[in-house]
Amino acid sequence: xxxxxxxEQFDLGAEANSFARGNVAHxxxxxxxxxxxxxxxxxxxxxxxxxxxxxxxxALTKIAQEAQKxxxxxxxxxxxxxxRLEPGERIMMVATAAPHRKDAFEAAEFLMDYLxxxxxxxxxxxxxxxxxWVAARDEDENALGRW
Amino acid sequence: MxxxxxxxxxxxxxxxxxxxxxxxxxxxxxxxxxxxxEDRYAAAFADISALRVALDQELADFDAPLSGVREVAFFxxxxxx
Numbered sequence: 001x002x003x004x005x006x007x008e009q010f011d012l013g014a015e016a017n018s019f020a021r022g023n024v025a026h027x028x029x030x031x032x033x034x035x036x037x038x039x040x041x042x043x044x045x046x047x048x049x050x051x052x053x054x055x056x057x058x059a060l061t062k063i064a065q066e067a068q069k070x071x072x073x074x075x076x077x078x079x080x081x082x083x084r085l086e087p088g089e090r091i092m093m094v095a096t097a098a099p100h101r102k103d104a105f106e107a108a109e110f111l112m113d114y115l116x117x118x119x120x121x122x123x124x125x126x127x128x129x130x131x132x133w134v135a136a137r138d139e140d141e142n143a144l145g146r147w
Numbered sequence: 148m149x150x151x152x153x154x155x156x157x158x159x160x161x162x163x164x165x166x167x168x169x170x171x172x173x174x175x176x177x178x179x180x181x182x183x184x185e186d187r188y189a190a191a192f193a194d195i196s197a198l199r200v201a202l203d204q205e206l207a208d209f210d211a212p213l214s215g216v217r218e219v220a221f222f223x224x225x226x227x228x
Contacts, residue, residue, distance in 0.1 A: 049227075
């Protein structure tokens with residue numbers, strides 16, 4: 001398992017390749033990548049991501065351990081950035097390896113659902129007209145119910 | 148104990164972290180104590196249903212006991228991913 005909480009950008013291709021090389025015994029690898037999207041109005045300047053150093057790593061490790069308990073998995077990778085990100089930049093990625101695709105897909109979705117509402121990150125959108133904290137959505141909290 | 152604030156809670160209170168000497172037995176008692184200090188605390192804690200709390204870096208409830216706790220953190224619902 002690798003959990004990385006970092007300010008710097010990551011290379012999606014290099015991370016996916018290195019993850020795949022470390023999991024040659026597994027037939028299925030799923031990766032998910034989250035990207036800073038522009039607002040509907042097209043005026044997002046910067047997305048600021050704050051986190052709680054210490055708790056963030058603990059929470060992500062716990063979520064990844066829970067995924068490994070529930071599904072038959074090889075390795076698990078979680079990378080999540082913080083700091084100032086521009087539209088189009090990658091925020092985070094998860095990767096899961098499993099003998100078969102169902103476990104790899106489900107575990108990746110589980111990681112994403114829990115990471116959104118249980119890992120201490122907060123997003124703030126900075127536009128020309130001001131700055132606003134992103135509000136948590138009920139549907140993200142409700143998504144945990146399916147697990 | 149150390150009390151930490153994140154996101155808009157930090158902005159409203161104006162500091163990221165402070166040392167608090169308290170006899171509060173629960174998180175709710177600590178919130179009441181801080182709210183009485185100054186308006187900026189009362190504003191941040193006005194609606195605790197909009198807040199989350201972590202004790203020693205684990206999510207907890209507002210009625211959780213504080214005995215033995217070294218670090219309390221208040222923040223809004225998380226928005227990662």
